[in-house]
Amino acid sequence: MRHVIALDVGGTGMKAALVGSDGALLHEARRPTGRERGPDAVVETILGFAAELRAYGTEHYGESAxxxxxxxxGIVDAERGTAVYAANLGWRDVPLRDLLGERLGGVPVALGHDVRTGGLAEGRLGAGKGAERFLFVALGTGIAGAIGINGVIEAGAHGSAGEIGHVVVRPDGPLCGCEQRGCLETLASAAAVTRAWAAASGDPEADAADCAEAVRAGDPAAVRVWRDAVDALAAGLVTALTLLDPRTLIIGGGLAEAGETLFTPLxxxxxxxxxxQTVPEIVPAALGDTAGCLGAGLLAWDLLATEVSA
Incomplete structure (x- = not known):
């Protein structure tokens, strides 16, 4: 059975799959990145994991991926196949495409940014299916987005389109890692809500999920923290929809797990x-934590289709 290898690399863990031509997940596996052993060890873990997946596919499906x-x-140069920068993995200019291609016996390899790759899957297979233009926004430790047009993600001239987390919504707000003040992700990410609720509740262990639960219970302090985050998020999203005019606005990531506690006020x-402006349909992501793997599989199948057409 013809299939491709799909890898979704996070800061601490990796999700992987063998993906059929119809988008089906034929086999799934997970593994820690091993980042505590350093950036070179993370690369070797990825290469070894991919090789194991290739062997599994050969054994169980009768042919290699x-x-x-x-x-x-982080920052990805998909054209060069290079992971340019990823702070949480300690990477700078890692030629991941070439390294994987060599380890996998010369098969073609596609490299993508994690959020844009997940957005590709949501657009074609998930909550954005059928929408000719959509915006996918992931609310996690940070905030990032993916701009979808006719089933393809617009990466931009320099590969950084969709970085909505660094739209300034409160110019006098908290300092961001990008050195601006008041970026959206400093105010409305899951990490930002966690920080605000830990301070407001006096519990250093409290997180964004705890805040959402307290909102549902009617806690006034939690309601204030949540409202501030939702207001900032709405400001950033209105900027985005003013520029992009999407048909569908898909919200994913950890904060979206709050469900209507988030979506109704948002x-x-x-x-x-x-x-x-025309308000798009605002919907939760549909694919959960499989979006990255499915998107990586789509990147691989798209690469094969491009090579055939060429």
């Missing part, structure tokens, strides 16, 4: 801010 796709965090806050 036709290609591989890998999604990684939809209302967006609608309050628009003037001439």
């Amino acid at each position: 036709a290609a591989a796709g890998v999604a990684v965090p 939809r209302a806050a967006v609608e309050e801010r628009v003037t001439f």
Whole structure:
């Protein structure tokens, strides 16, 4: 059975799959990145994991993987196949495509940014299926986005399109890692809500999920923290929809797991801010933590289709 290898590399763990031509996950596996052993060890873990997946596919499906796709965090140069920078993995200019291709016997390898890769899967297979234009926004430790047009993710001229987390929504706000103040992700990410709720509740162990639960219980302090985050998020999203005019706005990541505790006030806050803009359908992501693997598989199949057409 023809299949591809898909790898979704996170800061601490990796999700992997063998993906069929119809997008089905034929085999799934997980593994720690081993980042505590240093950046070179992370690369070797990825290469070894991919080789094991290739061997599994040969044994169980009668042939070796036709290609591989890998999604990684940080700054990615997909054209050169290089992981340019990933702070949480200690990477700078890692030629991951070439290294994987060599380890996998010369098969073609596609490299993508983790959020844009997950957005590709959501657009084609998940919550954005059928929408010719969509914006996928992941609310996790940070905030990032993916711009989808006719089933393809727009990466931008320099590979950094969709970085909505660094849109400034509160110019006098907290300092961001990018050295601006008041970036969206400093105010509305899961990490930002965790920080705010830990301070407001006096519990250093409290996190964003605890805040959402307290909101549902009617805790006034939690409601204030949540409202501040939702207001900031709505401001950033209205900027994005003003520029992009998407048909569908897909929200994923850890904060989206709060469900209607997030989506009901968020939809209302967006609608309050628009003037001439058309409010898109605002929906939760559908694929959960499989989006990255599915997207990496789509990257691999797209690469094979491009090579055939060429």
